[in-house]
Amino acid sequence: MKERKISEEFLNRMKNLLGEEEYEAYLRSFDEERLYGLRVNTLKITPEKFTEMTTLKLEPVPWILNGFYYEGEERPAKDPYYYAGLYYLQEPSAMTPASLLSVVPGDKVLDLCAAPGGKSTELGAKLKGKGLLVSNDISNSRAKALLKNLELWGIENICVTSEEPKKLKETFGEFFDKILVDAPCSGEGMFRKDADMVKSYEEHGPEYYAGIQREIMDQAVDMLAPGGLLLYSTCTFSACENEDIISRTLDCHEEMELIKLPLFEGASSGIGLPGCLRLFPHKIRGEGHFMALLKKKDCTAGDGIFGKTGSKQPPLPDELSDFLSMVSKPMERSRIRIKNDAVYYLPELFPENTSGLRYLRTGLLLGEMKKGRFDPGQAFAMTLKPEEFRQAISWEKQDERVIRYLKGETIFLKEGEEPIKGWCLVCVEGFPLGFAKGGGSTLKNKYYPGWRWQ
Template structure:
């Protein structure tokens, strides 16, 4: 075993029960002396279990002789890992999966745990083909309760499934749920202050990277085989920043003119801020704010690598009105703190650590931030309100509520949409919502 599955067990336990982030846990592991092969196995198991938690638990509930609530959390995680490997990993022999699961149960369980794990996993392995063909016995549920079927089979919170079924229908919703469980493309944004997209692609291609231009952003490159990219000279020289295409587009839609004054209210880690600077040719002034000193340090670190000179990192709380900013800026970006439901592909643990109540609470914060932000724009100024989530509560409700209370602002369409929505299933990007607002020069309409 070499403790490989034990490492996976600890990571999943930290994510499910101790509030850890999967990406950070895996980054820590990667810096250890673990081999590439073993690391990839841990990634596959941990991400697979976190992504498919609802389905895995449903299988356990349906086939366990022990009541689900009575299963100790460590034994439950061992079962989740074993079931995921049996049904979703082709290259690992079933006998090895079961044996290693039993070893873990012997180490962490009480008397009888190993026999219980062994019996349940062997029973599921015998029924593997039958269960896969019947979608784990869920097919009858599809007609009875489509929302519940989709929630279980694709392991998504039911409120999330209900939200899209109501607004978009079954086909769109199922496509979105599938996409949320897939690996996202690896996208970089070219730093055109130092190099063109064409020249960077040529360099990367010569080094063996397979790349293609992004379809919507004129600054992005998708890399099929990014391994080692952070150790490359091009990264160290600041030729690019790793950034999803939707995130790149936020700055493009704001499109500030050169020599403008720009405010980025929630800037860290600085990806969108540096993109704004690039669009401005590093001219003018960008005040990049965050409430956290550590995040301000991260902004400074990123802009130093990218060779950017016109960004001023500033500690500021976007929830508190700052009179020093009043009527000062030509452009403003409010990429608001949000539920992050558009990031399921990259941060699957968000499925399990966000509730509908969290969304409602965040909506109140976002409304307060947008109200403050509006006072910082000059007459004629423009701002983007964006989130990496797709809920109406955090987007349409926030924006339209603001417009009802602020007649001096108008909503500018983006690609023909009042609030542009980008979806992993349709656009191959993170889930994003983007709205553009303009302060009229002649006051209230």
């Protein structure tokens, strides 16, 4: 076993949990290399098409349709396709919770503990631009990373908040059709992947997190609409953070019932609570995880807020209307809002009577009104296709101008390329990277500085 100062208390508990033979197999898993994974953004590309395009050496994750293993020496975060939002780097087992929550376009979805966005990006891709995704993280700094990942993926029907679950419950009530609770936990399942998790575990063990998890689940249940589904997950092994939390939720909330999750090769059923799902690193090619799916019985009338955008708004400024005339993507003008010169496109199901929340983003940031002009934003560019913008240019990934653009440099057009004047959507092999402003033979770079290639 690799050198990690793991407490005897934890090891003894794992031996009791697994039995002697399985326990030895679990210990041997520490001698194996950690695994690396990426998940393809199905909002932009099919897994089949992506595997044809990429030069990465990929192997499918058997239980995730759009998940792949990649080699540890690869550098997928230094690839233009990553900057185009075509995939998210994620440990294979961590892909499982969002894959098991059956989100469909039009749902109202809450990811309650969402940062840095691995699960929210998958939930947003499943919505396909319809409905609403509220992604929340109590940490404001972590929520900023969450927002970047959602915008990089081109997900427009988002609201990103940084609130305690109790505040969200007081605001929304029984509003959401689907809720994912990837609860803060002691992280026992990540010991092989991240030795620092062992240090954190010594400071706060399972009992500490169990109290937090119970409170979060109570708030989540109260925000779930009748007939809705709630997926609870952790990356730990302790029963007091897993099956005990689910049993306690069922005992305290008679309106909730456990829905059996399907087993797949290498997965294990819950310990003492059949229907839950456990992943162990000695049984699958991934780290440790726990999942349980609950449903709220359709027996009560929901009391959630049901606001809908579409109220009459003042005419749009001419400079904004002029820019939007270049966009052929269908957009409802009644959902456009301007606040402090920032221009937003609200989700179709956005409840507008939630202004008391601490929002990092309400909908898609289209851009900003400046003196006599409108400057489109990076997030807007990531939601477009080349054919949806009047003026677009696309380069092959090997073209040195792709990296230069991502670094924020001015770009010079080559002989034979049409002169470009005004706003232009810059793409790599047909996938948007951002905006530029043409001056004929040059493109003034408008790539967002905070996202630049380092």
